[in-house]
Every structure is written in C-alpha cells, then in structure tokens.
Amino acid sequence: MDDILILDAIERYRNGEMSADEVTFFEELRKNNPEIDQLAVEHNFFIAEIEKYGAEKSYRHSLQEVEAKMIDEGVISKPVLTGKAKVAYMWSKYKRVATLAAGIAGIVSVLTVGLTSIFNKNTNSPEKLSREIEALKTNTEKEFKKVKGEIARIDKVDPKATPKSGGTGFLIDGKGYLITNAHVLKGKTIIATNANGENFIAKICTKDIERDIAVLKIEDKDFKPYGTLPYGINKTVNLAAPIFTMGYPKDEIVYGEGYLSSETGYKSDTLSYQIAIAADHGNSGGPVLNKNGDIIGILTDKSNGGAVFAIKSLYIYNAIDNLKKDSAYSNIKLTTVNSIKNLNREEQVKKVNSCVFLIKSYE
Amino acid sequence: MNTLEQENLLINGLANNNKQAIETIYKDNYSVIQGFILNNNGSVDEARDIFQEAMIVLYEKAISGNFELTCQLRTYIFSVCRRLWLKRLQQLNRFSHHTDSVAETVAVEEELEAHEKHNNDFTLMETAMGKIGEPCKSLLDAYYIQKKHMQEIAAQFGYTNADNAKTQKYKCLMRLKKLFFAQYKNGN
Structure with a gap:
C-alpha cells in the first residue's frame, strides 16, 4: 500500500497536480530519502517509456493504413x-x-x-453447420418485429418467409464480394445482413458444392462499397497457431478463439484444416483469422466427435481465379493488405466486425 | 521555403503521426526503393517491409527532436533502406552482386544502431503488455496512452469509484514494470 502512495505522489508531481505545500514537502522528501528519489527517477523513466510505446504504436498503425491505401492507389504494385x-x-x-x-x-x-x-473404415460423415431452421420457424414472426433494421427487411423479404438455410459470410473485396460455404445457400434469394442489422440483397456468383465454397455479390442500391478491408488473406499456417473466428450462430455476431490443431481436415482431407474452436450452427462460412488478423480459412463443418474444420484459404484464391475467367467478374480484387496487424484483439475485432455478414437464403 | 526546409517539416509531421506526411513520403520514395530491392534479390513484400522499417527509423529521428536533414530526404531514405536490406540479405544468406549501386548514399550506421535499441524497447514493452493480460492492459492503455480521466475509466471498466480504479491501475503498473525491467536489465 505504501508503494502505491509513493507512486501516486510521483505521478501527481509529474502531472502538476500538487499544491505548493505538497510540492515543497515532496521535493524535501526526495532530497532526504535516496530510495524514494531512486523510485521517482525509475518511475518517471517508465511512464515515459509507456508513452513512447503508445505513440509509436499508433504511428505504426498509421503506417499500415497508409500502406494499404498506397496499394489501393497502385503506388505499391507488383511488377508484371x-x-x-x-x-x-x-x-x-x-x-x-x-x-x-x-x-x-x-x-x-x-x-x-x-x-x-x-x-x-470409419464412415461417420461430418454434420453440416447450417443454422437449425426449426427453432427459427417458431420465432420468426415475433423476432422480426424486434430485430433492428426491421423496415429494410420488410422491403426486401416477405416477413412471413422462413429462411431455408443460413450461415455467415465475409467480404474479400470491398465492392461487395462475399465468401461463404455452398451449403449455406440452399435457397435462391440471398439476404446478407451486416453488424448494424442492415439487409442487402446478394446474388450467387459461383457455388462449388464439392469444395463447399461460394462467392456472393451484394447487389443492392443501399450498399456502400468499402475502400479497403482491414485484413489480408494468408496461405501459410503453423500447427498450434492461435486463431479466432466471428460468425452468426444467432442474430448477433459471436466471437470465438482457438488454435489450429491439424493441417488436414476430416479423414486427412487436404482441402481443409482441423481447428479447435467453439463453433455452432450458423458459424458456417465465417472467416478463420490468425493472430495478425489475416484470413487463413473458412469455417465449414463439425464432425460428430466435435472437431471443427475450415477450408484452406488457398481455395479462396482458386475460386476467385476461376470466377475471374468470366469477364463479368474480371474486376474482382482480393484483399491483400492487413492494416490491423499491430492492433490488440478488441480493436482488430471491431474492424473485422463490419466485414462479416449474416447470410440467409430463402426459397 | 527551400526543399530541405520542406522536408524537415515533413519529418516533423511524422512525429505528430500525420498521415498526410506519411503518404507524401511514400509517394515520393517508395518506387525507387522497391526497384532497388527487386533488383537485388528481393520481393515486393520485402520491399514493403524494408520501407516500413525505414519509416520507423525516420519517426525515431523525428521524435528525438534534434534531427535535421543534412542531405536530401530521398538520399537519406535510400541510404537507410540500402543498409537495412544488406543486413537482411546477410541474415538470409542471400547475396547480391549489384548492391554497390551508383546512387549516392550517406552514412547511417549510428542511426541503425539506435534503431535496433529502440526496436528492442518497443518489443519489450509490447511483450510485457501482452503478458499482464486483461483488464490490466486496457486499463493502463486507457490511462497512460489514451490519457482518459480516472472517473471515465472507472465507469468504463465497472469500478465502483475512481479511487478503486486508481488502486487497480497502480497494481497493474507495478506488474508491468516488473516484467519490463526483468528483460530490460538482462537485455540492455
């Protein structure tokens, strides 16, 4: 407790919060007591270090942001x-x-x-993580009245309609291209809802059922394109690497963290990774990010034993490359630059939040 | 105002975390550096990395308060990047034959030594901050870095009053200090 009192005095002196009497007393104390003087020197040095660290951290963050902008503007580009x-x-x-x-x-x-x-010999096949529709069915009408963005939704979907399937999706190009799982899209009408509860109509650009990967494009006059996305896409992973995910197992976004447990998926399937993370129905199609906030995979399914699998990010590149052969999509530009590397997790999540969408598909 | 003065102003802008200044320096200098690194056995990603590090060196100079350019900014940046890249090549055991290019350079050895120490300090603090965990990390960040008032912090973190938050803050700070100095004394 004594220590805390002394530290407090040092800080109040430093911030000029002491009365004149206190200042004289404190300076006298320092002069006559080498231990306290030593502590004051050390403490002032340390606070300066923290402040220096804080300033440099925000500078490094600005650097990342400017770099992302430069890439966007073509100042930084790969030579052809x-x-x-x-x-x-x-x-x-x-x-x-x-x-x-x-x-x-x-x-x-x-x-x-x-x-x-x-x-x-082991033939239990993984259970898909699509949202359970039953529970929703009973609640739909009541829920619709409560949910934010209600009016927009009525405009776009018949409020009585029940979604056939649902899950999560995330932007890979600020123009409105989303990645999700193919099994999330059982119906034809797709509605993507952002973290603010705003609904957008999306169309399916491509759907690869075998790899369980799909690309959506938001085509809605209310959608405002994003300049840059906060994350890049990364193909390299290490066993035991810490990871996190964000998704919509319910109508509000849910954060979860875990680690990469195997570089192959179900029954050594090389298409995916095995990850240890709390995932629920509705997390399907959500992004799996590494500690820097780069996308490394798409959360896909869960085996009966509880293991969770994620499609490798490599297949995002493949899907987009294939899609770009169609001239209508030749302008897709995958996000490559991470501007949240030096942020702490809460700040990273805040930025990623706006790029993750709740996906529902209707008949 | 002549160019040197303008460039000194730019560098001062870095000390104030001015994005416009960062952007101007990127636009004026990045392509030359990327060209140099690509021609010397490097990739675009490595060029981006090296340039970023040079920008941090510049920042350190700017906050030291007594830095003044004695040559053109682009010469300075090129010299720093060249030095950094040569060192990186050495570490990677990759060699290059063209590094003694014709472009003019200035001596930057002292800067880079200081930069290394500075980088160490930064990493030390970052590691220590990572180790103290939550809510300590956010609490210290809010008070010492974002300079929020204790009352505001108490409300944000759910402490009953500012005094409780303050006591907690000092406890966190003492832990951080211990972690930081344990490494600081060993390493420096």
Missing part, C-alpha cells in the same frame, strides 16, 4: 513479368524449393495412400 522471363525468374528463385517440394510431395503421397486405407 511476362512470357519466358517470368518462368526463368521463378525457376531461378524457387529451384531449391521446387526440388525439396517434389521430394516431400512424394513422401506425402505414399503416406496418404497408406493412411486412407487404414482410416477408410
């Missing part, structure tokens, strides 16, 4: 390599990696064949 030069360049750069990779690929394929034959 064409024809043979590109191949030669890539080859010289990745020669060693390529030989190593080929070796590893060989070993892995032998292992996979072996493991698949061993584990094939």
